[in-house]
Amino acid sequence: MNKLLAKKKWFGALLASMMLVMMAGEASAHGERAQLASMRMRTVHWFDTKVEPLNVKVGDIVTVTGKLVTSEWWPNQLASIEDTVFLNIGVPGPAFLRLDSEVNGVPMMRSTAFPFGKVYEYKTVIRARVAGRYHVHPILNVKDAGALVDKGTWVEVAENDSAAPFVNEYTTMPGDTINLETYALGGVYTWHLIWIAMGVAYIVFWLVRKELFIPRFIRIRSVGNDRANELMTKRDFVGGSIFFTLTLAIILGGYLWAENKYPITIPLQTGKVEVPPIDVPTGDLEIVVDSATYKLAGRSLTMNLTLTNNNKSPIRLAEFLTANIRFMNPEVNEGEIYEGEEMVAKAGLTASVNTIAPGKTVKVELVASDALWEQYRMTGMINDPDSRFAGLIFYYDDNGERYFQEVGGSILPEFF
Amino acid sequence: MSETQTAEITEVEAKARLLDLKSLDNPKAMKLYRRFDGIIILVLFLFIVLGIQIHFTLTAGDWDYWIDWRDRRWWPLVAPFSLLLFIAPFQYGLWARVRLPVAGTAVTLLLCLVSWVSRYFNFYEFTHFPMSFVFPSTYIALGILLDCSLVVTRSLLVSSVIGGGLFGALVYPLNWAFMAPYKVPVELHGMLMSVADLMGYQYVRTTTPEYLRIIEESTLRTFGGSVTPLTAVFSGLCGMVIYMIFLWVGSRVNAMEKFTKRIV
Numbered sequence: 001m002n003k004l005l006a007k008k009k010w011f012g013a014l015l016a017s018m019m020l021v022m023m024a025g026e027a028s029a030h031g032e033r034a035q036l037a038s039m040r041m042r043t044v045h046w047f048d049t050k051v052e053p054l055n056v057k058v059g060d061i062v063t064v065t066g067k068l069v070t071s072e073w074w075p076n077q078l079a080s081i082e083d084t085v086f087l088n089i090g091v092p093g094p095a096f097l098r099l100d101s102e103v104n105g106v107p108m109m110r111s112t113a114f115p116f117g118k119v120y121e122y123k124t125v126i127r128a129r130v131a132g133r134y135h136v137h138p139i140l141n142v143k144d145a146g147a148l149v150d151k152g153t154w155v156e157v158a159e160n161d162s163a164a165p166f167v168n169e170y171t172t173m174p175g176d177t178i179n180l181e182t183y184a185l186g187g188v189y190t191w192h193l194i195w196i197a198m199g200v201a202y203i204v205f206w207l208v209r210k211e212l213f214i215p216r217f218i219r220i221r222s223v224g225n226d227r228a229n230e231l232m233t234k235r236d237f238v239g240g241s242i243f244f245t246l247t248l249a250i251i252l253g254g255y256l257w258a259e260n261k262y263p264i265t266i267p268l269q270t271g272k273v274e275v276p277p278i279d280v281p282t283g284d285l286e287i288v289v290d291s292a293t294y295k296l297a298g299r300s301l302t303m304n305l306t307l308t309n310n311n312k313s314p315i316r317l318a319e320f321l322t323a324n325i326r327f328m329n330p331e332v333n334e335g336e337i338y339e340g341e342e343m344v345a346k347a348g349l350t351a352s353v354n355t356i357a358p359g360k361t362v363k364v365e366l367v368a369s370d371a372l373w374e375q376y377r378m379t380g381m382i383n384d385p386d387s388r389f390a391g392l393i394f395y396y397d398d399n400g401e402r403y404f405q406e407v408g409g410s411i412l413p414e415f416f
Numbered sequence: 417m418s419e420t421q422t423a424e425i426t427e428v429e430a431k432a433r434l435l436d437l438k439s440l441d442n443p444k445a446m447k448l449y450r451r452f453d454g455i456i457i458l459v460l461f462l463f464i465v466l467g468i469q470i471h472f473t474l475t476a477g478d479w480d481y482w483i484d485w486r487d488r489r490w491w492p493l494v495a496p497f498s499l500l501l502f503i504a505p506f507q508y509g510l511w512a513r514v515r516l517p518v519a520g521t522a523v524t525l526l527l528c529l530v531s532w533v534s535r536y537f538n539f540y541e542f543t544h545f546p547m548s549f550v551f552p553s554t555y556i557a558l559g560i561l562l563d564c565s566l567v568v569t570r571s572l573l574v575s576s577v578i579g580g581g582l583f584g585a586l587v588y589p590l591n592w593a594f595m596a597p598y599k600v601p602v603e604l605h606g607m608l609m610s611v612a613d614l615m616g617y618q619y620v621r622t623t624t625p626e627y628l629r630i631i632e633e634s635t636l637r638t639f640g641g642s643v644t645p646l647t648a649v650f651s652g653l654c655g656m657v658i659y660m661i662f663l664w665v666g667s668r669v670n671a672m673e674k675f676t677k678r679i680v
Contacts, residue, residue, distance in 0.1 A: 086625035093543045094619040100605060107605040109617050111627040126620075130544050141625035170614065173601040180615055181546045184597035188551045191594045192528065195556040199525035202560050206518045211440070213456045214449040216514040218436045229570050231515040240517075240567025247560045251586055254593030265599035267643070268487045268631050269613050 032137065032149045032324065037381040040323035042073040042390040042408065044081070044140060046150035047321055050338045051136050054153070056128050057160040062096065064089065064124040064138055066150065072117040073390035073408035079144035084272065086111045089124050090137030090149060095157070096126035097168060106275045111143070117406070118277035128157040129166055151324045151343045174264050191254065198247065205239050283395060283403025284310035285356075290363075292389060292411045294381055300369030301389070303407065307353075308361040313398040317351045320368045321404075322391030323378060327368040329354065334396045345370035366393075387411050461526070464506070468527045469534070471502050478624070480531065480553055481539070483598050484616030487631035488643045491553075492587040493651050499524065499555055500583060500658045503562065508572065508666025517566040520579070524559030528552060549615045553591050558583045562659075576659040584655025585648040 049066035056062055070081050087101050087108045101108040101124040114120060122138065135152035142148060168180040178184075211219070220228045286308035293302045301322075309315050318334040320327045327348035328335055337344055348370040353362050368391075373379055381387065390408030397403070425433075439445040472480065475498040479491040507519035531552035539550040565579035566572065598612040609617070616626070632643060 084627050086627055088622060088625055089620055090622050091620055093621070094545055096620060097618045098620050099618070102605075107607055109604060109607055109609065109613075109626070111625065139622060141623075141627070143625075143627050147623070168618070170602055170611075172611065173603055176600075178611070180548065180611070180618065183548045183611065184594065185548050185551070187594040187597065188548070192532070192551075192554055195554045196525065196528060198560060199521050199528070199556040202521045202563065203518060203525065206516055207457070210446075212450070212453040213514050213516075214452050215440050215446070216516070218433075218440060220513065220515060222433050222437045225512070228512075228515055232567070232570060236567055240564040243560055244564035244568060247557045247564070251557055251590050255589040258593045258596035262596040262600055264601065265596055266601045266608070266610050267599070268484060268629075269607075269609050270626070270629065270631055270633055 032151060033375075033377045035146075035149075036384050037323060037378045038384040038386055038388055039075065039078070040378075042071050042075055042388060043078070043142075044148045045069045045071060045321055045390075045392045045406070046138065046324055047326075047392065047404075049138060049150055049153070049341070051153035051155060051340065052338075054340045055156045055158070057158045058128050058131055058166065059160050060128050060157075061099070062126050062128060062136070062155055064126065064136060065122065066138060067119060067121050068140070068150075069119050069392060069404075069406060070114045070116050071390050071408070072406055073388060074116055075386065079142060081114045081140070081142050081145070082116060083113060084111050084143035085114055086141045086143075087122055087124070088139040088141050088147070089126060090139040090147075090152070091126070091134050092132075095128075095130040095132060095134055096136075097129050098124065098126050100125040103275045104278050106273060108273070108275075110270065111272050112275050113272065114275070115277070119280045120275065121278055128155075129168075131157050131159045133157070151341070153338075153340045153342065194250065198243075198250070202243055205243075281401060281403060283315065283397065283401075283405065285315060285393075285395060285403065285405060286310060286361075287393065287405055287407055289407055289409040292409055293414050294389075294411050295414045296379065296382060297416070298369060299371065299373040299379065300367055301373075301411070303366045303368075305364045305366060305407070306361065307356055307364050309356040309358050311358055311397055314355050314357050315395045315397055315403075316355050317349075317353075317364070317366065317393065317395050318402075319394035320349050320366060320391055321394065322368070322389065323376065325370070325372050325376060325378070327370065332396070334400075334402070335394060343372060343376065345372050348372070381411070382413050387413070460522075464523055465526050465530050468499075468502055468523050469530045472498055472527060472531075478629075481535075481550055482616060482621075482624075483549055483551070483595070484610075484612040485629055485631065486553065486591070486595060486612070487629075488588065489632035489647050490630050492584075492647050493654060495553065495555065495587055496558070496584040496651055496655050497658055499527070499558075500580065500655055501662045503559070504659050504662030505666030505669055507562075507566070508663045509670055511566065511572060512667070512670055517563040520559035520562035520583075521556065522559070524555040528554055528556055545619055546615075549619050553587075553595075555587070555590070557590050558586060561586070572663055573660070576663060577656050580656040580659030581652040582655075583652075583659070585652035587651065588644055588648060 046066060046068050051062065051064050074081065087103055089098060103120050103122045124138065134155050134157065136155050137152040138150040140148040166181060169177055170180060171177045216231060219231060223230060288306040290304040290306055316332045318329050318332040324343050326344045328346050329349040329351055330347040331354045348368055350367045352365040356362055387410060389411045390406060392404045392406055394402060394404045476494045479485045479494055485491065503520050503523045506523065510516045510519050535550050535552055539545045540547050561582045562579035566575040569575050569578065599610045602609050602611055602614050604614060
């Protein structure tokens with residue numbers, strides 16, 4: 001009976017494991033839903049992210065461009081982006097080669113610092129290296145804080161038509177053209193083999209002998225520690241001396257050989273670079289956040305704003321962006337949606353007043369509502385220890401010029 | 417063996433030891449001992465392979481994984497520090513019990529072999545990094561020097577000065593033979609980089625941003641720009657001290673025999 005029960009338990013465990021494996025979804029994201037909602041809303045606002053082309057072959061170039069604004073509502077407890085930050089690209093390891101990256105035209109091979117409330121335009125050029133389907137994200141790694149991930153875009157990389165191995169060629173400053181995929185591996189293998197052979201020879205010298213662990217232990221215990229060195233023979237001394245001298249000679253020889261072969265070398269390079277922010281047209285819209293509430297059941301964010309249009313032309317409220325989710329106002333219908341772009345709620349924004357005349361001050365209720373709140377775990381805001389939000393409001397003037405401004409403040413939940 | 421210790425040996429134990437000694441002339445006993453030796457080698461092999469792999473990964477991992485981490489200042493300090501604190505207790509045990517000065521070579525050799533296996537399967541096959549970016553460093557020569565200094569001097573103390581010092585000081589020259597090509601300068605979009613830096617930039621590591629590298633940075637205290645020799649001297653001194661300290665740890669571990677006997 002007990003055996004039967006035990007068998008049943010095993011069978012149950014096996015079935016459960018199989019079900020877990022079968023039910024597991026595809027692991028394809030880079031943690032864009034993992035961070036606290038309030039952290040995603042108040043750190044960096046990514047927008048105009050464009051990845052193109054979306055279907056390439058191994059060896060082809062993919063360009064990732066976009067803009068970002070560093071939030072004025074940056075959480076104080078978080079290490080600051082004003083200290084050290086690195087523009088990275090979120091792909092599964094070296095499936096792509098990063099050929100170039102720049103922010104506001106400054107090369108971004110090294111780290112930098114971004115002051116709060118500034119606008120940056122970035123570009124990363126990558127080259128497909130391994131075939132597959134990848135979710136490509138721009139990423140900012142902030143020192144001591146973590147990674148800030150933009151939304152991802154799927155890129156399909158097919159095998160190229162050539163059967164030749166992937167080549168990544170560069171020309172060094174001394175003038176040699178090298179393939180980084182296999183560069184200097186001949187020397188690496190040779191020297192490793194030399195040292196492995198030396199190590200094996202030394203171990204064999206000591207371990208291949210008539211008396212090893214147990215007999216030597218017996219002899220030392222018998223003669224006592226003071227006379228234990230009697231176990232060391234003249235052969236051991238000579239062998240040890242030869243290995244010692246030979247090893248030193250090979251190290252010296254290898255060092256001099258490399259110095260002769262590569263006379264021009266430099267230390268690893270590091271240090272931060274400075275990036276000036278870009279000037280963007282400001283729309284002269286005065287925004288005061290009167291209140292903001294979050295409806296748990298309705299999955300919506302409501303902002304009560306007082307807006308004063310100091311422009312010479314009317315403005316139209318087109319979009320609200322927070323935590324990489326775009327809430328578009330269908331009444332205004334402005335703003336480009338890029339091919340393959342995710343996290344866009346095309347009819348996610350409603351405004352009590354869509355157009356504000358020049359010189360007018362109006363009270364506006366702006367509601368950002370969509371299932372994306374749930375999908376991207378923004379509903380978790382209720383569990384965050386600091387209930388504050390931030391985001392960008394995009395608006396357009398009569399000439400179709402786009403402006404954006406950051407809004408933020410406290411937020412209250414509405415439970416029922 | 418001291419007089420006090422000798423006096424502590426009981427008559428029964430003395431007889432047993434004499435019998436043990438006589439057994440070395442017995443071919444059947446020797447055959448059995450050889451089998452035991454085989455088991456000891458197997459156990460030591462497994463213990464060292466697993467131990468050094470985990471230990472080195474946790475203490476010096478990135479410096480050994482990526483070519484763009486192997487700088488002139490930190491890597492030659494961290495790597496011998498990490499290795500010597502693992503080697504020293506084994507060296508003490510093998511020297512005190514069986515007079516076999518092989519711990520340094522065995523640990524560094526097994527680390528090298530297991531690193532190659534790990535780099536090939538984990539880094540090259542599984543995550544597609546080129547081997548030219550992730551090949552392991554070698555420390556085997558340092559292990560040989562450490563062991564041979566013990567063979568020649570027959571003193572743990574003197575060998576810790578000579579062997580420990582050389583172990584720390586020669587990390588960079590030893591690996592320079594195959595690492596020099598990765599320090600050749602290249603220019604990328606108007607910026608100076610070494611080939612290693614370029615590889616670190618091109619072969620994307622999402623969670624390893626540039627600033628995460630713990631490598632040499634310019635300071636006002638770099639004497640005459642001579643970073644490599646100064647680091648070698650300092651690393652040599654650290655090697656001596658660390659080796660001595662952990663030999664002492666090894667001696668303490670060996671002294672635990674008293675307690676195990678009591679428990680038995």
